[in-house]
Amino acid sequence: MRTWLPLVIVVALISAGLWFMESPPEQLVGKRPTPQEQNRAPDLVIRDAKTRHFNQEGTLAYRVDADKITFFQFARRDRADLTEPRILFYQGDQPKWRTVSRTGVAHNNGQRVVLRGDVEITEQPEPGGVRLETQQITIKPRQEYAETDKLVTITAGPNRTQGKGLRAFLKQDRVEILSDVESSYEPN
Template identity: 30%
Template structure:
């Protein structure tokens, strides 16, 4: 009977200690846990695949749509990383501006968007008189309705082609300034 008691005591002790030892062996120390949290700083906290957003003005009029194959948010930097973004802005004169690129970065406060890789700005893409602007980098300030680049720019329309280096563009005013090395070809329109 004495042997059975010892075996029973040993079995009960093992049943109590094994889960505790397993838990202790598989979890980290408080110092390791705090270092894991500090490693997460500057990391993506969420992402969205096949994102589709819409913006309206204060009267309820749709002003912009944006699609992106992927959006990743970095809370530390307050930035959104865009993959293959496409934006369509709807203007008060019923025109549209479509902007596409390979990638982009927007700030959380929407004060600035940086686009890179095959940036195309297409004014009135559905009309015959549409104008297309091509560059490798473009910075857009949505709240100012303004964009700029210091990279080479190519502009093509039914009336001709322009090339230059550096540019600023006021969307609402429809004013575009090429900064240097401007070359152009004009096609007479009937």
């Protein structure tokens, strides 16, 4: 009987080790993430981000700065969550339009950017230029185009226009308010 005892102990220890490797108790290894949680993990996080984008002639078209960019890469698309994003559009070598907001989401390598929370678009140089305010706007930076279906307020000095929905062609300095337009104008 004594010759079997060491063999039984060794087999029991190997079995226990294999069992712990295959299904370890959560107290020893911590909770494993679900597949959904694992898929949502960011691929890259950049703090104090500064990016520059150039046109086909090689001159600076626009720049995007953000307190934080959290980048996710999916099978067929990508997404970047932006914290405190700022976009500055250039005409020639001078800044022309500046956007700020609380948050933003850039889709498909920045082809479409949705800004949310106290969005402001101001004509440069400040003060004195046109100022647009809304809660959400979609920008296509490469086309220098912006649109929203939300309430928009446009001010230029003492003049104020408010309406619902907007299309802004920033390169042409042209803005269209789509409906429910109300304006107040002070003559010089």
